[in-house]
Amino acid sequence: MTTWLTRLVPNPQSHQAQRDLTGPGTGIGLHHRVMKLFPDNLGPDPRAKLGVLFRLEDTPRGPHLLIQSQHEPTLDRLPEHYATLTTRPLDALLDALQPGRTLHYRCVASPVRKPGAETRRLYQLPPVVALSGTAADEWWLRQTQTAGLTPTTHHSTPLDTIRGQQPDKHGHRNHNRIRHARTRFDGTATITDPARLRHTILNGIGRAKAYGCGLLSITPAQDTA
Structure with a gap:
């Protein structure tokens, strides 16, 4: 396909x-x-x-x-x-993924953690906690490793939080409010597992994919000089 x-x-x-x-x-x-x-x-x-x-x-x-x-x-x-x-x-880009190849990447993602029930009770936390700063960077580095990449450089930029009411299938607003913090991650990385990377590119990273998060874009480093 x-x-x-x-x-x-x-x-x-x-x-x-x-x-x-x-x-x-x-x-x-x-x-x-x-x-x-x-x-x-x-x-x-x-x-x-x-x-x-x-x-x-x-x-x-x-x-x-x-x-x-x-x-x-x-x-x-x-x-x-x-x-x-x-x-x-x-x-052609996906078929050319090879171990050891260096890439430029970009992804706008919604970094979060999900505390366990005891942690939520102890610190009165919500089920999903948005991450920023160093915590968001650490989250991203874990995601890249899972995606079959070893980052060599990375830079993060906080973006505006997505807020509003979730639309129904007809595009009308319902009563479900959504909120997704966003960070843009840019940098370079080396491919370690082409199959995992391909899967990640096709399926995206993290939450809020329906609202503009999760698309991982890559470009061979030698083609962007």
């Missing part, structure tokens, strides 16, 4: 696009927009079934949206003049 990487460039004249790309609820609104690029009636979790992951990227030309999927997206169901799409297959 082909894996696709799509760059969605919003039209600066589209009020709908600009509204989707700004504010603390950006990740929630973009989930609905992104899923509009794919077929309906795919079961209870179409995002996971189609392997859809996305990330909002700041560029000199304004925000762009990177979307990874195992179904080629189409503009047909987006508002007129909303954006342009450029899509390419990732298969």
